[in-house]
Amino acid sequence: MKVALIGYGKMGKTIEQILIEREHEVVLIIDKENxxxxxxxxLQKADVAIEFSNPESAVHNMMACFEAGTPVVCGSTGWLARKQEVEAACTSSNAGLIYASNFSLGVNLFFELNRYLAKLMxxxxxxxxxxxxxxxxxxxxAPSGTAISLAEQVLETYTEKKGWVNNTDSNPEALAIESLRIDPAPGTHTITYRSAVDDIAITHTAHNRQGFALGAVLAAEFLAGKKGIYNMRQVLGL
Structure with missing residues (x-):
């Protein structure tokens, strides 16, 4: 598989390493300098593009992939206010797209657990x-894309809540998300159900970027040669 890497920060470099280990060829690397x-x-030299840039560039980069007819796996977050626009462009271009707030196998299993626990509680x-x-x-x-995904999954069941808020104010009508920035944490997400007598909590803690990067490569392997919009549940058969 021939791959275009869009975004060459720490995540992009980790993805490149995994692509090489899995005997794929990186034919294009795009960073801010080029x-x-x-x-x-x-882009047409590649079977698929993997996009991990930043909130300001992600939509432009995906649109370029759609125009080129190159399927794109996007892991950038912070652009979801334009998700409907991006998906419409993908469909009208007859292009291919997988977006995930988190590509880790463990996180996607955690997503399933989160949905189930919300229904139980x-x-x-x-x-x-x-x-x-x-x-x-x-x-x-902030909050992270993964936290937003988790919140939206909870809100599918907790329909009485009026969305989520990125603070810890005691507003019972909203789902509170607390965002902490502490080095060198690659990512920890906790959902807590609290009562006067006890707490029930589930937590996913990432130890490094390897899980995210491997999941993005698996998504690219799935998407290469396809058109349409897919998700990680389909990639992983969940």
């Missing part, structure tokens, strides 16, 4: 639910 090389001609009204996420200080967005 952004002008993100052309259709260059919802009838027990003595418990209130909240989220905490911890990331390194270079993390540009």
């Amino acid at each position: 952004a002008a090389d993100l052309t259709s001609a260059n 919802h009838p027990h009204t003595s418990y209130d639910v909240s989220l905490t996420e911890i990331h390194h200080t270079a993390k540009l967005d």
